[in-house]
Amino acid sequence: MAARDDSAANTPGLWQVAVGDELLEGRTADTNSRRVQLALGGGVRARGIVVVPDRAEAVAAGLDGSRPGELVVITGGLGSTPDDLTREMVAAWAGVPLTTDARLQAELEARGRARGIADVAWAKRQAQMPAGLEPLTNRVGSAPALVGPLRDRTVVMLPGVPAELEGLLPDVVAWLRRRGVVPPPAPARLWRTAQRAELALVRSCEPVRERYPDLDWSWWLTRWGVDVRIAAAPAAPPPALARLDAAAAELEQRIGATTFARAPEELNVVVQEALLARGATLAVAESCTAGLLGAAVTEAAGSSEVFLGGVICYADAVKRDQLGVPEDLLYKRGAVSEAVARALAAGCRERCGSTHALAITGIAGPGGGSAEKPVGTTWIALATPAALFARCHRFPSNRSHNRRLAVATALDVLRRALVAPAGREPWLSEDTWARSEGG
Amino acid sequence: MAARDDSAANTPGLWQVAVGDELLEGRTADTNSRRVQLALGGGVRARGIVVVPDRAEAVAAGLDGSRPGELVVITGGLGSTPDDLTREMVAAWAGVPLTTDARLQAELEARGRARGIADVAWAKRQAQMPAGLEPLTNRVGSAPALVGPLRDRTVVMLPGVPAELEGLLPDVVAWLRRRGVVPPPAPARLWRTAQRAELALVRSCEPVRERYPDLDWSWWLTRWGVDVRIAAAPAAPPPALARLDAAAAELEQRIGATTFARAPEELNVVVQEALLARGATLAVAESCTAGLLGAAVTEAAGSSEVFLGGVICYADAVKRDQLGVPEDLLYKRGAVSEAVARALAAGCRERCGSTHALAITGIAGPGGGSAEKPVGTTWIALATPAALFARCHRFPSNRSHNRRLAVATALDVLRRALVAPAGREPWLSEDTWARSEGG
Numbered sequence: 001m002a003a004r005d006d007s008a009a010n011t012p013g014l015w016q017v018a019v020g021d022e023l024l025e026g027r028t029a030d031t032n033s034r035r036v037q038l039a040l041g042g043g044v045r046a047r048g049i050v051v052v053p054d055r056a057e058a059v060a061a062g063l064d065g066s067r068p069g070e071l072v073v074i075t076g077g078l079g080s081t082p083d084d085l086t087r088e089m090v091a092a093w094a095g096v097p098l099t100t101d102a103r104l105q106a107e108l109e110a111r112g113r114a115r116g117i118a119d120v121a122w123a124k125r126q127a128q129m130p131a132g133l134e135p136l137t138n139r140v141g142s143a144p145a146l147v148g149p150l151r152d153r154t155v156v157m158l159p160g161v162p163a164e165l166e167g168l169l170p171d172v173v174a175w176l177r178r179r180g181v182v183p184p185p186a187p188a189r190l191w192r193t194a195q196r197a198e199l200a201l202v203r204s205c206e207p208v209r210e211r212y213p214d215l216d217w218s219w220w221l222t223r224w225g226v227d228v229r230i231a232a233a234p235a236a237p238p239p240a241l242a243r244l245d246a247a248a249a250e251l252e253q254r255i256g257a258t259t260f261a262r263a264p265e266e267l268n269v270v271v272q273e274a275l276l277a278r279g280a281t282l283a284v285a286e287s288c289t290a291g292l293l294g295a296a297v298t299e300a301a302g303s304s305e306v307f308l309g310g311v312i313c314y315a316d317a318v319k320r321d322q323l324g325v326p327e328d329l330l331y332k333r334g335a336v337s338e339a340v341a342r343a344l345a346a347g348c349r350e351r352c353g354s355t356h357a358l359a360i361t362g363i364a365g366p367g368g369g370s371a372e373k374p375v376g377t378t379w380i381a382l383a384t385p386a387a388l389f390a391r392c393h394r395f396p397s398n399r400s401h402n403r404r405l406a407v408a409t410a411l412d413v414l415r416r417a418l419v420a421p422a423g424r425e426p427w428l429s430e431d432t433w434a435r436s437e438g439g
Numbered sequence: 440m441a442a443r444d445d446s447a448a449n450t451p452g453l454w455q456v457a458v459g460d461e462l463l464e465g466r467t468a469d470t471n472s473r474r475v476q477l478a479l480g481g482g483v484r485a486r487g488i489v490v491v492p493d494r495a496e497a498v499a500a501g502l503d504g505s506r507p508g509e510l511v512v513i514t515g516g517l518g519s520t521p522d523d524l525t526r527e528m529v530a531a532w533a534g535v536p537l538t539t540d541a542r543l544q545a546e547l548e549a550r551g552r553a554r555g556i557a558d559v560a561w562a563k564r565q566a567q568m569p570a571g572l573e574p575l576t577n578r579v580g581s582a583p584a585l586v587g588p589l590r591d592r593t594v595v596m597l598p599g600v601p602a603e604l605e606g607l608l609p610d611v612v613a614w615l616r617r618r619g620v621v622p623p624p625a626p627a628r629l630w631r632t633a634q635r636a637e638l639a640l641v642r643s644c645e646p647v648r649e650r651y652p653d654l655d656w657s658w659w660l661t662r663w664g665v666d667v668r669i670a671a672a673p674a675a676p677p678p679a680l681a682r683l684d685a686a687a688a689e690l691e692q693r694i695g696a697t698t699f700a701r702a703p704e705e706l707n708v709v710v711q712e713a714l715l716a717r718g719a720t721l722a723v724a725e726s727c728t729a730g731l732l733g734a735a736v737t738e739a740a741g742s743s744e745v746f747l748g749g750v751i752c753y754a755d756a757v758k759r760d761q762l763g764v765p766e767d768l769l770y771k772r773g774a775v776s777e778a779v780a781r782a783l784a785a786g787c788r789e790r791c792g793s794t795h796a797l798a799i800t801g802i803a804g805p806g807g808g809s810a811e812k813p814v815g816t817t818w819i820a821l822a823t824p825a826a827l828f829a830r831c832h833r834f835p836s837n838r839s840h841n842r843r844l845a846v847a848t849a850l851d852v853l854r855r856a857l858v859a860p861a862g863r864e865p866w867l868s869e870d871t872w873a874r875s876e877g878g
Binding site: 016022023024025026027028029030031033034037038040042045046047048049050051052053058061062065198199202218220221227283284286288289290291292293294295297298299301302303304307308309310311312313314315317318321322351352353365366367396397398399400401403 | 455460461462463464465466467468469470472473476477479481484485486487488489490491492497500501504519520554561579580600602606657659722723725727728729730731732733734736737738740741742743746747748749750751752753754756757760761790791792804805806838839842
């Protein structure tokens with residue numbers, strides 16, 4: 001969601017047309033439009049995306065949705081096979097002929113021959129473009145980006161292969177900035193949070209939002225929790241920037257404790273860096289998450305500096321034999337209990353020889369729940385050199401989402417413990433997934 | 440790819456409208472439209488997708504792109520916060536009032552109270568819908584699907600949270616089929632394969648495809664490998680069905696060995712069922728995948744019947760202390776070697792007390808590669824009651840994809856071992872990621 005900004009709704013923006021049958025037949029999702037938006041850095045607001053099949057009338061209808069003055073980005077259908085007809089379709093829509101860039105053709109033919117490709121007929125097609133556009137060289141593949149004015153719009157045509165598109169985007173954005181089509185990005189602040197539900201977080205922000213309705217507010221779910229972003233208008237004057245700073249200071253008071261990053265950084269990377277900065281190491285004991293936490297910690301390169309490994313203690317026998325959890329604890333308290341969570345974290349830290357150890361034991365669902373311990377009940381424990389913490393959480397969703405919430409919560413608890421004074425409880429006091437009562 | 444079908448271009452189809460500022464600001468790509476297309480099983484061909492912001496005039500313009508008689512699927516903006524306005528916007532576009540479903544409201548309030556949520560005001564909003572639509576219960580979250588006729592179209596409204604949308608889709612498709620909006624799926628055959636690259640698999644299919652160009656051929660990448668599908672036209676006559684069967688028989692010869700399912704089943708579920716059917720149990724020793732395999736095995740409910748757990752042996756010390764890999768083996772052969780892979784699988788099977796154990800040790804990248812063992816080099820070992828197998832693979836991609844290929848390959852190797860006669864090598868002889876030479 002975002003606060004309504006009606007002035008922006010009528011200013012010329014970005015209109016995106018994604019071309020390809022594969023986008024309409026369940027074979028692939030249109031992820032290129034997002035790549036284009038990210039590369040433009042919020043400088044131009046997308047007004048809409050239209051996804052159309054490889055057919056002239058559908059592409060024309062998609063382009064008709066754009067308005068004079070807008071930036072129109074068309075992705076897909078620039079390959080060299082006979083089915084790649086986007087060049088022809090855009091030329092027809094604009095009422096201009098196709099021209100051939102002789103220099104580009106010669107360059108592509110030379111590149112083809114250098115790779116031992118005898119038949120370079122494809123180079124002629126790849127060098128064609130609607131008259132008025134110019135090519136930007138593709139270093140990854142053969143299809144160039146095509147940029148220039150058509151029918152009062154600034155048109156950008158990009159190949160649909162993600163690696164080629166990504167490779168071309170920096171040159172395209174530089175070209176657009178030089179011509180003033182794309183302004184510098186809008187001044188903005190970001191909070192990336194974990195451990196709290198969207199509704200709870202939005203409620204915390206609401207009083208600030210009411211005082212600063214002139215800012216652009218947005219929040220969205222992430223794999224870790226909820227992100228909050230506030231922005232001033234692009235090229236906002238100093239008073240607007242001062243209001244942005246004031247709102248940011250108020251928001252920091254309300255959601256700072258649960259914020260793991262104020263830049264587009266991932267929680268697993270933040271944790272990795274926090275461990276590294278303190279010379280700390282991590283091991284994990286995972287029951288219901290069964291490896292999901294270890295996999296998340298090791299996603300980013302460099303994790304072997306701080307992560308030792310751990311035990312996937314799905315069965316009770318593995319909890320007992322590999323982590324030394326006493327049999328009677330498992331029997332009397334149950335695998336999902338404070339006592340077992342503590343024993344798992346302590347046993348894991350000792351046996352793996354790490355400074356820190358996280359343990360997760362819970363009922364992910366759909367089965368296994370009871371009145372006392374409903375589905376979602378999850379104990380998270382953290383062993384540090386100074387202390388042993390454990391807390392019960394009640395995640396509200398299905399098996400897959402409950403497991404991901406457990407991973408995000410465990411990582412954020414570890415992050416808070418690493419930045420807090422030694423021995424201080426790492427738990428948040430606010431309305432999180434945590435339960436004050438155990439079980 | 441898919442054969443062009445120009446007659447279908449003019450028949451009433453599917454029109455998709457994805458609503459959400461987050462889809463236009465680079466925060467997330469619209470992946471829901473593809474989920475809807477897949478759930479409809481190709482029975483209705485999508486004519487286009489429009490992605491619009493949370494604004495009434497934009498949503499109305501998106502809906503205006505649909506045609507009478509079409510199925511219109513709207514995703515996003517059904518949450519309970521004041522910014523989730525899709526219900527209101529669709530009602531305005533259709534010229535109908537919003538009505539409240541009292542029974543649904545009571546049900547949602549009861550569910551909220553059962554979870555200890557005192558303030559159930561949100562339930563009232565979640566129970567509102569454009570007059571003429573009816574709700575289908577959401578078992579994952581609170582926003583129901585809304586289905587029914589509006590302005591000569593069949594309208595379906597779905598929440599944008601992927602897990603909720605996925606949970607609702609089977610009921611939505613069943614509702615559409617009952618009303619004849621979605622025809623029965625076209626007669627088709629599916630092969631879900633693992634262990635082979637897309638290009639290699641396509642090459643194996645090519646001779647059959649040339650003999651049966653009248654069938655609809657498609658293939659696409661999945662999280663496990665590549666899916667191949669051939670289909671006759673919907674309501675095809677018996678001769679066409681006979682050709683479908685003949686092509687299927689030829690294809691089975693060529694890609695059957697690498698096929699883990701011939702229905703929309705997931706590899707981790709196939710493996711779980713194969714273990715259960717044989718009274719077998721699994722444990723895992725994961726180095727470079729660091730828990731990804733355990734997480735995949737336990738994704739589906741019921742995994743505790745067959746999965747015991749294992750060890751995330753990221754650091755060499757954990758390989759030595761928790762799985763008994765001899766120090767000199769690690770030193771002389773290196774952690775990524777046949778000897779260590781075998782020791783990991785055997786040690787894991789013994790210590791966890793499982794019938795089967797999988798071990799993965801590799802260089803996921805981007806660092807750690809050498810001329811002898813480049814990035815992607817990955818040993819996979821399998822210990823069974825009868826034998827101990829190990830093989831080197833060379834995955835061709837980046838860290839994240841190499842890790843996923845290792846998990847898919849390990850699971851498919853286990854599947855083949857479970858269905859093969861005891862002791863028979865579970866490896867494929869064809870062009871897979873496997874290397875004949877070690878290292």
